[in-house]
Amino acid sequence: MPMLLTSSSSLRALPPPLAALSRARVRVAASAATSAPDGAGATASGFPSFLPRAAERIRDGAAIRLAKRIERVPVQTGFSGSPILSSCVRPLKQQQxxxxxxxxxxxxxxxxxxxYTYPLLEEAGLEAxxxxxxxxxxxxxxTRPPCDVASKREHLYQFWKSYIKRPMVLVGPSLGAAVAIDFSINHPEAVSKLIFIGASVYSEGPKDMTRMPKFVSYAGVFILKSLPLRFLATRLAFNKTPNEVFDWVQIGxxxxxxxxxxxxxxxxxxxxxxNVIKQIKQVKHKCLIMWGEDDGIISSKLAYRLHQELPDAILRQVRQCGHIPHVEKPREAAKLVLEFLERDRAEKADQAASVTPVLTNG
Structure with a gap:
């Protein structure tokens, strides 16, 4: 639960490992698009009209700015007769x-x-x-399309095929790491590198719920949604004022x-x-594993296990941080992402420079 609800209202100073990041400002530029492809447009408050009205009660400036950039784009899948208007934040410009x-x-x-982390990555020059x-x-x-693992995978693939169209660095926090592993195994051509944050990849899924009557499942989901439960989980996880916690709950x-x-x-x-436990060792891409040293959701032992099982991975910890570094320590998270990508570019440059062209006389 804390992984879904928490945030940080302050961004701590960061030693500048990369010039691009050190110049980054916590600012999100306004998108040139004023309406989503579904024609929903924006409300008087500037939020997309498809967002719940509760968005207008959010006070977190970073959340407000990013929410105003959310749009829906059509994604055609094999399991839905009509395109699914799918929500995302698109980069201001694409690069090659x-x-x-x-x-x-x-x-x-x-x-x-x-x-918090998206604007840092974007202003560092990434196409995010x-x-x-x-x-x-x-x-x-x-239309209530199926939302099982296979459907989630196909939907992401069709989104990639329609809009991104090039191998991507896929970043999966918490359960998103399992999504990323499953996707990369099934569509390796769509992925160049993987980044895992507080990876939840050793769970075997909610097997008990597969045997439960549907009304019991709906009751459990209703509790998951409840404001008191989310408020309590966030209040216990972080020593913040009730007003701050309430805003985080509204966002989450x-x-x-x-x-x-x-x-x-x-x-x-x-x-x-x-359930991707058997797929982990099949991952062939270069990986960054990012872990908060105080993660109370996923044991650090699993971080070391994941590091050992992935064929080509590096492990980096974020000090004094829990389960969600990209929310709790956005500057540190962005720094590690940029260093990982820069390291890979440097290695490729060294490999290219080490290849001496063979010149032959005709």
């Missing part, structure tokens, strides 16, 4: 000289999870996309207010969820 970075989110969360996983976030699911549960949220979440859970 570096791989795009695609930011997923954790279980029952949304792209707003990236409200924040994408809502099918069944969560702010997509239009009025905003997507739960859409009319199809219960159906989509129950559909995912009763179908068994993610």
């Amino acid at each position: 000289d570096a791989d795009p970075i695609v930011l997923l989110h954790g279980f029952d969360s949304s792209c707003l999870e990236w409200r 996309w924040a994408v809502d996983i099918l069944g969560w976030g702010f997509s239009d699911l009025a 549960r905003l997507h739960c207010l859409l009319p199809w949220w219960e159906d989509a979440t129950v559909d995912f859970m009763i179908r068994g969820g993610y």
